[in-house]
Amino acid sequence: MSTERPPHDDDQDAETTLSRIMGERRDKASALRDAGHNPFRNDVGPATTLAALIAEYAPTRPPPPEPPPPGAPKQKAPPITPIDERLHRVAGRVLVKRGMGKTVFAPIRDTTGEIQLYLNVDHLAADDFAQVLPQLDTGDIVVAEGPAFWTKTRELSILVRRLWIATKSLRPLPSKEFVTEKGEQRGGFTDVEQRYRQRYVDLAINPDVRDVFRRRSAIVRGIRRFLDQRDFLEVETPMMHPIIGGAAARPFITHHNALDMKLFLRIAPELYLKRLVVGGLERVYEINRNFRNEGLSRAHNPEFTMLEFYQAYATYLELMDLTEAMIGELAHDVVGSTKVTWDGTEIELAAPWRRLSIRDAVRDLGNVADAARIFEDPQFAAEAAVAHGVPAADVARVLVEGIPGGVGNLPLTDVVPGFKDPAQRSRLAASILERYDTQEQRRVTAGHLGYLVFEATAEDKLIQPTFLTEFPLAVSPLARRNEQDGAFCDRFELFVNGKEIANGFSELNDPDDQRCRFQAQLLARAAGAAETMDYDEDYCRALEIGMPPAAGEGIGIDRLAMLLTGQPSIRDVILFPLMRPTGDG
């Protein structure tokens, strides 16, 4: 039991406040050891949860005392009388230590609540008062035993007879927040970078943060209950995929040594889950991580949690109803209201939600004249897209992707420069469109361009919950074609506050159509699209076995948690968001 301090990270060199405090705390730990008390012990439980204790004694709370008559001498506190003689063993982290001479008040917190310890020379065991209490610091984990009593200010407290320091805290916690005389907020732990990097401190200090993650957990639990009640089966499918599929995104790449095999961290579980539907698991869901190699933002973390579920014999229309019901139930259970405030905007989650076609969104929210024509006439759509701020290179690529049989004879490097010139643009578009075989392909391309116009003009105006419908085929490679109009799909996305929360559609189960869609993905990749799917031959084989008609949906759990907890940043609903390393750990 040496009092020599082990070499330790960054606190060695200068005698800073921090290194002094840590040294003092190590000295206190040594003093405990010398007195026969292990400062890192594990034999002092179990303890009553504080919430249970508080609830149990709540009915015994005394009434407020009569106010003393003016001028009366200050009365001495009456002797302490426990409520009953039962001894309670409680445990928790010491939040503050208030010394009053022969008395110390120390509120502690466990995962359920807070209670105050009353540590007094006349009641605490002599050895504990002399040997343990002097070594107690804010942040220590303590176990205390004694009866409960009410203070004269009617606060439930433990009249401590035995005290153990179960874990000595060597590193100081940030100070409690308070308000200065000027009304400024001071103290606390508010630096967002430190809060994310040291989430353990954030959780220990900030009750609101603990609450957010409790609610996130309740959301996930609520989803499971909702789906389980409807006979969905929870499954787990591979997180490491040999080919890219199920979504449009760039993957993370890894390698398996024994098989000497390149693997992709999954960008979506979709194609595996639908294989299960083929196999007869007619209702399945998975809640797990997806990984997408994209930038970070308030709404994006490279790994994020997705719920995907599939229901045989359902259509996308039924899934919209189901989604309203699910999120409505979660709002009721977790928020207690259908109204939430998210990022300063009041959101009304009561059903029904607006259902709006992309075409109408462009017309009514994007204020685009001739919106209908955009979705019919690719020549017109190309002009409109550029006019509304879609980059000319993107428009050119979409046009080229529609050429049947490939794009090898029309390099984009030739097309794009010309396309940026307004004078040449419309002639160039016309010459590309001449190569199209069918009227349907022309409309598919018009729809694709219309979608780009939607993103540029209307997407961020979808504030209240809205199901966006009638998605163009070209951006929906796994969705079922609409029966009436084959250029569009039976698909929806749910938007709230301009952010996509959910994406669902009736599933494409025609293997030949699916093959054409995969082929189109390869063409798009050849035309320069960065995020495309691989051709999944085994998936097509599964569809040849036969997938029952079905509909499926993905819901971003992080964003749903943001919505239902009112957090503006995805990092506030992810315990350990991805951060750049700092070098000092």
Add this chain to the structure above:
RNA sequence: GGGGGCAUAGCUCAAUGGUAGAGCAUCGGACUCUUAAUCCGCAGGCUGAAGGUUCGAGUCCUUCUGCCCUCACCA
């Protein structure tokens, strides 16, 4: 990747280019019912890193590192 902002004591924040301060926490003292306890006192800093301008830099300039916002990409 582009643009804008931020980085000072353990925490939260101040400081016209002229000696780096405050509150809280810590440490010492007083106090046997406190709630940010109160009162007295002492300490605590390579101002994110490296260069430069200047008689003199926390402050101005350059580069780097990290974070936040925003745009792009995406969900």
